[in-house]
Amino acid sequence: xxxxxQTPKYLVTQMGNDKSIKCEQNLGHDTMYWYKQDSKKFLxxxxxxxxxxxxxxxxxxxxxxxxxxxxxxxxLHINSxxxxxxxxxxxxxxxxTSGRRDNEQFFGPGTRLTVL
Amino acid sequence: GQSLEQxxxxxxxxxxxxQINCTYQTSGFYGLSWYQQHDGGAPTFLSxxxxxxxxxxxxxxxxxxxSDSYGYLLLQELQMKDSASYFCAVRLGNxxxxxxxxxxxxxxxx
Numbered sequence: 001x002x003x004x005x006q007t008p009k010y011l012v013t014q015m016g017n018d019k020s021i022k023c024e025q026n027l028g029h030d031t032m033y034w035y036k037q038d039s040k041k042f043l044x045x046x047x048x049x050x051x052x053x054x055x056x057x058x059x060x061x062x063x064x065x066x067x068x069x070x071x072x073x074x075x076l077h078i079n080s081x082x083x084x085x086x087x088x089x090x091x092x093x094x095x096x097t098s099g100r101r102d103n104e105q106f107f108g109p110g111t112r113l114t115v116l
Numbered sequence: 117g118q119s120l121e122q123x124x125x126x127x128x129x130x131x132x133x134x135q136i137n138c139t140y141q142t143s144g145f146y147g148l149s150w151y152q153q154h155d156g157g158a159p160t161f162l163s164x165x166x167x168x169x170x171x172x173x174x175x176x177x178x179x180x181x182x183s184d185s186y187g188y189l190l191l192q193e194l195q196m197k198d199s200a201s202y203f204c205a206v207r208l209g210n211x212x213x214x215x216x217x218x219x220x221x222x223x224x225x226x
Contacts, residue, residue: 031212041201043159043216056213090158094212103149103207105214107158 004108023091032074033092120217138204147207
């Protein structure tokens with residue numbers, strides 16, 4: 001039933017480790033996103049894929065690497081984790097870059113990453 | 117750069133009306149969205165304005181003035197469950213890229 005799902009919901013790890021967050025949407029959407037929400041609740045886009053193709057790549061350290069095996073999945077791999085990476089990471093999806101007037105993005109439940 | 121400004125906090129009582137303002141300075145403006153986020157939850161879509169004017173959806177309405185780079189979200193007949201953070205977000209150009217505002221925490225009291 002879940003529209004956009006993410007795993008894991010919580011992730012606690014040590015500095016320097018490598019971790020992945022998985023995201024899946026069953027809405028048939030063409031576009032998927034990764035957002036980072038910091039402790040002050042500031043929500044910032046990191047990446048966007050449209051039909052497995054990278055279309056938005058914000059100024060993000062190259063330790064972060066997204067991967068889209070198909071248009072229903074967008075995973076986020078983070079290498080050499082740092083304290084400043086602690087945040088909530090949200091996956092989202094939308095119909096696509098069609099120029100349609102409605103622009104609803106559907107967000108997953110979030111993954112709270114804590115780096116110790 | 118891109119910036120969206122919102123009040124950090126608004127308080128109101130049940131049954132009241134509250135307006136949350138958003139002023140923006142962005143390049144390639146295409147439309148203004150509003151999202152609601154409860155503590156510990158995910159942002160959920162409320163409304164989208166691409167043209168000037170008021171859009172009404174039940175108890176919530178959203179307004180846009182492109183010439184003033186300004187919009188607002190109007191919440192009527194406030195309920196306790198409306199206590200949440202509200203974010204405006206600008207859609208840039210003809211893409212789905214959203215730049216989010218700083219968020220407004222709304223607290224509704226009985």
